Amino acid sequence: MFELKKTAASTKARLGTLTTDHGEISTPIFMPVGTLASVKAVKQDDLKEKIKAQIILGNTYHLYLRPGCDIMESAGGLHSFMSWDRPILTDSGGYQVFSLSDNRELTEEGAEFKSHLDGSKHMFTPENVVDIQRTLGSDIMMVLDECPPYPCSYEYAKESMELTHRWEKRGREAFLNTEPKYGHKQAQFGIVQGGTFEDLRIESSKRVADMDFEGIAIGGLSVGEPTDLMYEMTDLNTDYLPENKARYLMGVGKPANLLHCIARGIDMFDCVLPTRNARNGQIFTDNGYINISNAKWKNHNQPLDPAFPSDLCSKYKMSYIHHLFRNNELLGLELASLHNLTFYLSLMDEVKERIANDTFHNWYKEKAEVLDTKI
Numbered sequence: 289m290f291e292l293k294k295t296a297a298s299t300k301a302r303l304g305t306l307t308t309d310h311g312e313i314s315t316p317i318f319m320p321v322g323t324l325a326s327v328k329a330v331k332q333d334d335l336k337e338k339i340k341a342q343i344i345l346g347n348t349y350h351l352y353l354r355p356g357c358d359i360m361e362s363a364g365g366l367h368s369f370m371s372w373d374r375p376i377l378t379d380s381g382g383y384q385v386f387s388l389s390d391n392r393e394l395t396e397e398g399a400e401f402k403s404h405l406d407g408s409k410h411m412f413t414p415e416n417v418v419d420i421q422r423t424l425g426s427d428i429m430m431v432l433d434e435c436p437p438y439p440c441s442y443e444y445a446k447e448s449m450e451l452t453h454r455w456e457k458r459g460r461e462a463f464l465n466t467e468p469k470y471g472h473k474q475a476q477f478g479i480v481q482g483g484t485f486e487d488l489r490i491e492s493s494k495r496v497a498d499m500d501f502e503g504i505a506i507g508g509l510s511v512g513e514p515t516d517l518m519y520e521m522t523d524l525n526t527d528y529l530p531e532n533k534a535r536y537l538m539g540v541g542k543p544a545n546l547l548h549c550i551a552r553g554i555d556m557f558d559c560v561l562p563t564r565n566a567r568n569g570q571i572f573t574d575n576g577y578i579n580i581s582n583a584k585w586k587n588h589n590q591p592l593d594p595a596f597p598s599d600l601c602s603k604y605k606m607s608y609i610h611h612l613f614r615n616n617e618l619l620g621l622e623l624a625s626l627h628n629l630t631f632y633l634s635l636m637d638e639v640k641e642r643i644a645n646d647t648f649h650n651w652y653k654e655k656a657e658v659l660d661t662k663i
């Protein structure tokens with residue numbers, strides 16, 4: 289599944305390759321989020337040709353509720369349903385149950401919840417989220433876990449981590465005892481928890497590493513904790529994770545966070561930031577980020593960055609993009625979403641080049657500073 293190609297000179301940054309039946313993924317990689325089988329405001333062809341996205345994310349919670357497993361199965365799975373023939377990673381729904389449903393209950397059996405759409409009652413168990421993801425046909429599926437809130441007590445984090453570990457064992461069993469439905473192989477990633485407590489993080493890394501998943505995700509972070517604590521926990525986790533397994537840091541993050549977490553040994557990222565913030569006018573550039581709705585761009589009759597390969601940057605005056613956002617024109621959302629994803633993926637390309645030619649370690653900190661500044 290994952291082949292480590294190179295570890296950088298003086299950081300934990302790595303180059304690797306993930307192999308799936310829908311194609312290879314070169315890491316470090318950012319995964320555009322396609323919650324409801326669509327990366328919002330971006331066409332599949334542009335994802336492939338312009339952004340060169342190698343893998344996208346789908347959300348099990350949303351797709352299970354709508355369109356549901358019957359339609360998904362009759363359509364031949366998520367790839368066929370959305371006409372995307374490259375890799376897809378689906379999450380297991382647990383996180384959305386907590387962030388979307390205002391009525392849910394955790395038991396040993398699983399997570400009971402009421403749909404945020406119509407209040408109907410449902411339950412995710414470690415076993416049925418495997419079945420649901422078999423029906424979705426994702427190339428990489430995730431186990432059901434609990435993501436504890438931040439902050440939380442040591443006792444809560446420990447209890448929650450141990451429940452997650454019991455669920456992961458059941459989930460792995462269910463995965464090994466079931467087959468793909470559409471002929472292509474599927475992998476299953478485990479998830480490390482432990483809150484922000486060193487001893488729990490170490491224990492969880494070891495326990496999940498021993499369950500022999502095809503890849504390992506670091507959960508429980510990017511949930512409101514200070515950035516430095518997120519970096520510290522990430523650094524600690526990767527010290528105890530096997531080198532030959534891909535590491536996926538869930539829900540991260542800003543461009544600066546990606547650079548710092550790649551330096552701490554992470555291979556895969558997903559975040560709604562580039563697409564969600566694009567819809568609010570936040571545009572990422574090599575020299576920092578801007579908000580195009582800001583009055584200062586109102587009569588700025590120059591393109592943002594003619595050298596950058598996105599239509600937003602090279603083809604249109606900023607006064608025009610400002611105008612589109614001021615008038616809530618759909619074209620603005622499309623241009624900004626496509627641009628931000630192009631920016632994220634091209635940043636990953638530059639990272640790969642720099643890991644390959646050993647210039648990553650004395651570049652990333654300063655670059656992260658620049659990317660984090662508002663222009």
Ligand SMILES: CCNc1nc2cc3[nH]c(NC)nc3cc2c(=O)[nH]1
Pocket residue numbers: 378379380381382383430431433434435436479506507508509510511538539540
């Ligand atoms: C596969 C679903 N499980 C699962 N998803 C997550 C998604 C996240 N998204 C963020 N920040 C935006 N933190 C996360 C943690 C988890 C986590 O601990 N677990």
